[in-house]
Amino acid sequence: MTGFVGGAVYGLAGGLVIAVAALFGVWWERKVSARIQMRLGPTEIGPAGLFQTLADTIKLVLKEDITPRQVDRPLFRMAPLLVFTPIAMSLVVIPFAGGWVPLNTSVGMLFFVAVPSVSVIGVLLAGFSSGNTYATLGGLRGAAQMISYELPRTLSVLAMALLAGSLAPLEVMNRYEWWWTPATFIALIVYFISSIAELNRGPFDIPEAESELVAGYFADYSGIRWAIFMMSEYGGLVAASFFGAAIFMGGAQGLPGVFGVLLIFAKALVLITLMMLVKWTFPRFRSDQLLTLAWKVLTPMALVQLVIVGVILPWL
Amino acid sequence: MTLDIKERSWTTGSDGTPVEELVVNVGPSHPSTHGVCRVIAHVDGEVVTKAEPVIGYLHRGIEKIVENRTYLQIVPITDRLDYVGSMYANWAYCRSVERLAGIRVPERAEYLRVITCELQRIASHMMSLGSTGADTGAATMFIYAFDVRERIVELFEELCGSRLTYNYVRPGGVSMDVPEGWFDDILSWTDAARNSISQMDRLFFGNFIARGRLKGIGVLSAKDAVGWGASGPVARGSGVNWDLRKHDTYSVYPRFDFDVPVGSNGDAYDRARCRLFECYESLRIVEQAIEQIEPGPFKADGIPRLLAPRPGDAYDHIESARGSLGIYLVSDGSPRPYRMKVRSPAFCNLALLPLLAEGHTLSDLVIVLGSLDPVFGEVDR
Numbered sequence: 001m002t003g004f005v006g007g008a009v010y011g012l013a014g015g016l017v018i019a020v021a022a023l024f025g026v027w028w029e030r031k032v033s034a035r036i037q038m039r040l041g042p043t044e045i046g047p048a049g050l051f052q053t054l055a056d057t058i059k060l061v062l063k064e065d066i067t068p069r070q071v072d073r074p075l076f077r078m079a080p081l082l083v084f085t086p087i088a089m090s091l092v093v094i095p096f097a098g099g100w101v102p103l104n105t106s107v108g109m110l111f112f113v114a115v116p117s118v119s120v121i122g123v124l125l126a127g128f129s130s131g132n133t134y135a136t137l138g139g140l141r142g143a144a145q146m147i148s149y150e151l152p153r154t155l156s157v158l159a160m161a162l163l164a165g166s167l168a169p170l171e172v173m174n175r176y177e178w179w180w181t182p183a184t185f186i187a188l189i190v191y192f193i194s195s196i197a198e199l200n201r202g203p204f205d206i207p208e209a210e211s212e213l214v215a216g217y218f219a220d221y222s223g224i225r226w227a228i229f230m231m232s233e234y235g236g237l238v239a240a241s242f243f244g245a246a247i248f249m250g251g252a253q254g255l256p257g258v259f260g261v262l263l264i265f266a267k268a269l270v271l272i273t274l275m276m277l278v279k280w281t282f283p284r285f286r287s288d289q290l291l292t293l294a295w296k297v298l299t300p301m302a303l304v305q306l307v308i309v310g311v312i313l314p315w316l
Numbered sequence: 317m318t319l320d321i322k323e324r325s326w327t328t329g330s331d332g333t334p335v336e337e338l339v340v341n342v343g344p345s346h347p348s349t350h351g352v353c354r355v356i357a358h359v360d361g362e363v364v365t366k367a368e369p370v371i372g373y374l375h376r377g378i379e380k381i382v383e384n385r386t387y388l389q390i391v392p393i394t395d396r397l398d399y400v401g402s403m404y405a406n407w408a409y410c411r412s413v414e415r416l417a418g419i420r421v422p423e424r425a426e427y428l429r430v431i432t433c434e435l436q437r438i439a440s441h442m443m444s445l446g447s448t449g450a451d452t453g454a455a456t457m458f459i460y461a462f463d464v465r466e467r468i469v470e471l472f473e474e475l476c477g478s479r480l481t482y483n484y485v486r487p488g489g490v491s492m493d494v495p496e497g498w499f500d501d502i503l504s505w506t507d508a509a510r511n512s513i514s515q516m517d518r519l520f521f522g523n524f525i526a527r528g529r530l531k532g533i534g535v536l537s538a539k540d541a542v543g544w545g546a547s548g549p550v551a552r553g554s555g556v557n558w559d560l561r562k563h564d565t566y567s568v569y570p571r572f573d574f575d576v577p578v579g580s581n582g583d584a585y586d587r588a589r590c591r592l593f594e595c596y597e598s599l600r601i602v603e604q605a606i607e608q609i610e611p612g613p614f615k616a617d618g619i620p621r622l623l624a625p626r627p628g629d630a631y632d633h634i635e636s637a638r639g640s641l642g643i644y645l646v647s648d649g650s651p652r653p654y655r656m657k658v659r660s661p662a663f664c665n666l667a668l669l670p671l672l673a674e675g676h677t678l679s680d681l682v683i684v685l686g687s688l689d690p691v692f693g694e695v696d697r
Contacts, residue, residue: 037459133340137362137678202453203525212679214347281519283526284453286679287362 010102014088018235025234025272026053032276063223068130071220075129080221080228082122087236090116094242095170098252098260108169109161112243113154116198116236120146123200123207126229127217138216141287142207146198148294153194155302156187159309160247169246176250183312186305188248190298192271195240197290199233202279206287241271337365340678344373348451348682351692355669357681364681367673369666374696382656387413387487387623390653394643395481397658398694401440403433404636405643405658405694406485411566412643413487416630417623424612425489426568431605432475432484433634434598435502438509439468440637441549441591444689448588449520451686452529457520464512467505474498487623489615499606506599513595521589530585534672534684537582544671545664548639549590550688554582560635572604584687591637591689624651638662638689662694 127139449457
């Protein structure tokens, strides 16, 4: 019973974290993109437009939940949750503070790279069940992309696991030493790029390519179900950045309690902002170029990193 | 013409088995169709096997409407042809009327036409380059391009009160002289414009993703470009050195020193680069024209309100941002034209789409379409 209560508490907390992360993430993205494009971004609602996304969310929640006639109804309604849930679950193994992780499991890193990839099924289903050619193509592209970027991402995380001698994110964070960052810089780059691709964000937003597929796999969604897709994207963004900060950059190590949380937050914010800068500066890849990048560039890079770590390890 | 719009389309696979193709209907309302173009794309996986443009969604019957308008009433209607570069249709029409009625245009008016049309060329190319960016997913490029375009549109607003449909070039001259300090405004802006354009060049064309997306896409051979009647940057991107300003020169263009950028590969990248370099050349022409322009009348005297040219016909063409824009007029001696035919470069260039898009992926279809830079007001008329 306590397990159930604890699970419910974690679930609610996780949902809240993702909701807040999405609200903040959308606002931050609009501000960053506005700065790049010589605009102001949201300014009217709240200080510096901070509550603009809250207002947008209220609008989305109040909208009619439309299910188009031609769709496969159960699959169509289920797909957003299938995308969202695995990403929300992945938050549970991220060490948010110096000595604390919501779920301290010895296979946390494996959990983190494995569980979010289940959301591929949701993307595929959303595209397939919409009965719309754009959505179908978007779903297929999404599946191809997310699956191929699993490999370099996993390999880059594996390098850190080897170095730390543990698969528990908390252990990796606690054993972090400053020279790990230069030594595993290639892994960080591979992790960064493949995380963007895994999240379907620009320049890898091929499944939802606005100029070709209108909105890709969620072209037929509206209201709260569309918002859930957006929340998954920003939830995934936050999860990937915090995990990257914890594993590759030492996370909250060295500072106790709240200060540690602030430290890991600052590191994650750097990664989030970098991802946004990349998105708003670069054009989009084509699907075949994207797969070429995954298999011919990132995977060999990750393997080189593994070799480097393998050479370093005996000297430790 | 019968349209091949089937729900299901079957082809034969490489091993002889029947394969069902996916028919993707792109448009007429779609983020990257540059207006209201509809393309019926047959795709095998992601690869387009057949792309069929369907036009006519913006057909307003302009060529018929003008048969019931007087010669001066037609000028604002020509604005609605190419609404991204309204000055060109104004000018092409006025040149045909002037040829038909034997009107001599004062020199100052010719200079003003050159200045406005070269500014218009930059504005139009900014739209094209910006949407090339947007098509490839670089939204920032679009904003930067529109920053430059916005300044030109503001200059036009100062000049004639209108931001999009100018009605500025009139038979016999232009509608009004420039406001005070207008030339100085332009001269103080040209350097900033050069900087912005080269910044866009570095931002977008310097990016390896953009190059990878544009190079080798929609390759048009010089032979096909000539054979299909392509003109403007589409033909020049393929290495066809054909610019009416140089090779069938008109107005006061022979007095200016400018180059015609010509590509070599005929792909989307070369077409976009031609447009980019043409912007620099246009700035050069504008600067020279402002230097050479002298005070004088901006409008020919003695043009009646109800212009009734002698029976006959006239054709004249100018180099618009999209290519050779020609207008053919037939007069039966009445104050209204008997017939007007627009030779629209966007229409001829768009005809290349099935040829260029075949074999590329769906993502490249929108790039090919964007690289042809169609404006549907002019395609459908």
